[in-house]
Amino acid sequence: MSWRHNALSNGIEAFISRMIAEGPAAKRPPHIVLELLLLSSRSFKALILGITVIAAGCDRQSAPQAQPGAAQGGVPAAVIDRSHKGNRLPELTFTDPTGKTLRLTSLQGRPLLINLWATWCAPCVAELPTLDALAAREGTRLKVLTVSQDGPKKDAVASFMQQRGVKLLEPWIDPDLAMMMHYQTEVLPTTILYDAEGREVWRVIGPREWGDAESAKLIAEGLE
Numbered sequence: 001m002s003w004r005h006n007a008l009s010n011g012i013e014a015f016i017s018r019m020i021a022e023g024p025a026a027k028r029p030p031h032i033v034l035e036l037l038l039l040s041s042r043s044f045k046a047l048i049l050g051i052t053v054i055a056a057g058c059d060r061q062s063a064p065q066a067q068p069g070a071a072q073g074g075v076p077a078a079v080i081d082r083s084h085k086g087n088r089l090p091e092l093t094f095t096d097p098t099g100k101t102l103r104l105t106s107l108q109g110r111p112l113l114i115n116l117w118a119t120w121c122a123p124c125v126a127e128l129p130t131l132d133a134l135a136a137r138e139g140t141r142l143k144v145l146t147v148s149q150d151g152p153k154k155d156a157v158a159s160f161m162q163q164r165g166v167k168l169l170e171p172w173i174d175p176d177l178a179m180m181m182h183y184q185t186e187v188l189p190t191t192i193l194y195d196a197e198g199r200e201v202w203r204v205i206g207p208r209e210w211g212d213a214e215s216a217k218l219i220a221e222g223l224e
Contacts, residue, residue: 078206080218089198090182094147094172097154102172108198111142111222116179116190118149119160123207124189128166130210134219135168137211141223147172147179149188193222 089112092104104114115131117124128146135144148157152175161171174180183190185205192203201222208215 087200097158112194121188134210
């Protein structure tokens with residue numbers, strides 16, 4: 001499919017860009033093997049994880065102790081994973097297209113919904129309007145945070161969201177795929193709810209319609 005081809009192209013392009021930035025200035029492709037040896041462990045893991053996600057087709061369901069969710073069109077049903085309940089917010093930092101940074105733990109103090117997505121993931125894109133509507137509906141009661149797993153293409157993510165009429169969600173970027181590695185997920189979208197104390201309530205693996213009654217009940221678990 002074309003989106004998989006684009007995802008692979010984006011992943012390879014991001015990998016080469018990082019390779020050039022982190023390797024000696026005198027070396028450039030086609031010396032790719034030599035440069036690969038100089039990559040940081042984190043960068044290499046991010047590349048492998050990105051390829052794994054592409055192979056999984058966005059919707060591979062493998063969460064432990066998962067409960068079935070509602071199917072969305074022809075996309076396999078999402079699952080609800082409560083096996084990590086009580087885990088604390090990770091110490092991770094993101095950037096936006098302007099260079100602004102966000103420390104995840106700075107958001108502790110009110111319930112937080114984190115959504116991992118990518119522009120090349122069709123189910124993720126289908127979710128965006130419902131997440132934007134959720135942010136508008138909950139207002140200050142719930143922070144909805146979308147974190148792109150597209151790599152370092154900050155401007156592309158921001159323009160993508162703008163073109164689709166997203167009003168409240170912000171184009172935060174996770175260039176090293178640190179979130180996917182932290183949550184050990186191979187599926188996009190993945191959504192995690194934290195309570196006001198920064199403790200995980202549940203995570204949803206796969207897409208949902210965030211405006212339905214069942215989703216409202218799930219969100220309420222983090223607002224209690």
